[in-house]
Amino acid sequence: MCDENWSTHWMTYEDADTDRGIVHDVCNGIRLITDTGVGDPVETVALSIAGAEAAEALAQALEGEWALYTPGQVTATASAVFSQLEGVLANLRALNTTLSRMEARRETAFTGAARERVEHAAAxxxxxxxxxPAAxxxxxxxxxxxxxxxxxxxxxxxxxxxxxPDAELRTFHGVGAYQEDDSGFGCGCEVLITHDGExxxxHRGxxxxTMTRENDGKPQPDGSTTYASWIELTPTPTTSHPQHLAAEIRRALALPPQR
Structure with a gap:
């Protein structure tokens, strides 16, 4: 078995997930089962399928240019992947034990060859x-x-x-007076981008x-402006890579790549 010390890196990253709580949001479905204890085969199979889907989705996510920004994020992800590998090892051997129990209860028979194959995979x-650990x-x-x-x-x-030059930062607060809005709307500042005469x-919303076209705004009696349509961009965190967000803006507006 692997040294358990390396696995603390992804646990530390989870504890520090204060931006949007996305780690907890993604894992909550699994925790609905694990927090109360797995009690039947339906839940056991459900956990195995959830793990397979997560692994497949991660492989697709890592193909993206902006999948991770920093070596620290790579370390956390690699730590979690290796932890999954350790879990696969434990699960393969647990499956062999399960087959032995099923044969002992006369629910199946002749499991020796199958268990040998599984043990080879586990090895x-x-x-x-x-x-x-070294990785x-x-x-x-x-x-x-x-x-x-x-x-x-x-x-x-x-x-x-x-x-x-086609982008202008419009600030609505004084220098040093910035404070993040807990409602998820940032500080109220925006970047105005001129493209094809529009x-x-x-802005943060x-x-x-989010991106809105100024000509689409409908003034309201209270002085506010509403929009019937808008463009939601990825990424969503406030601490995203600036080049990632800029690339998404260029894609949305079909702007030429940055040189």
């Missing part, structure tokens, strides 16, 4: 699992050369600079980065 996984140690030693924005305002400022507003 291969155990060999691969042994590389985890995580190497990842931990990688330098982080990127400093991500600390808040929504820093991200807006950086994106405005990346988009060039002006678009990039309902914990999402």
């Amino acid at each position: 291969a996984v155990e060999f691969a699992c042994g590389f985890a 995580i140690s190497e990842l931990q030693s990688l330098p982080q050369l990127l400093e991500l924005p600390a808040d929504a305002h820093e991200l807006l400022t950086a994106v405005a600079g990346l988009l060039g 002006v678009w507003s990039l 309902d914990s999402e980065w």
Whole structure:
């Protein structure tokens, strides 16, 4: 079995997940079962399928250019993946024990060959699992050369600079007076982007980065403006990579790539 010390990295990242609580949101469905204890085969099979779907989805996610920003995020992800590998090892051997119990209860028979195959697979996984500590140690030693924005305002400022002269940062608070809005609407500042003679507003709304076209706004009697349509961008965190958000804006507006 692997040394358990390496596995604390993904646990630490989960504890520090204070931006949107996405780790807890994704895991809550599984915890509905595990917190009360798995009690029947339906729940057991459900957990196995959930794990398979998560692994498949992760493989697809990691294909994206902006899947991860920092070596620390790579380390947390690798730690979780190796932890899954250790889980696979334990599960394969538990499956063999389950087959033995089923044969003893006369619910099946002649499980020897099947259990031997599963044990061979478990041995291969155990060999691969042994590389985890050294791999995580190497990842931990990688330098982080990127400093991500600390808040929504820093991200807006950086994106405005990346988009060039056609983008203007409009600030609605004084220097040093910035405070994140707990409702998910940032500080109220925006970036105005001129494209094909039209002006678009990039702003924070309902914990999402959103773009609206100024000409689509409908003034209301109370002085506010409403929009019937808007563009929701990825990524959503306030500490996202500025180049990632800028790339999504360019894609949404079909702007040429940054040079």
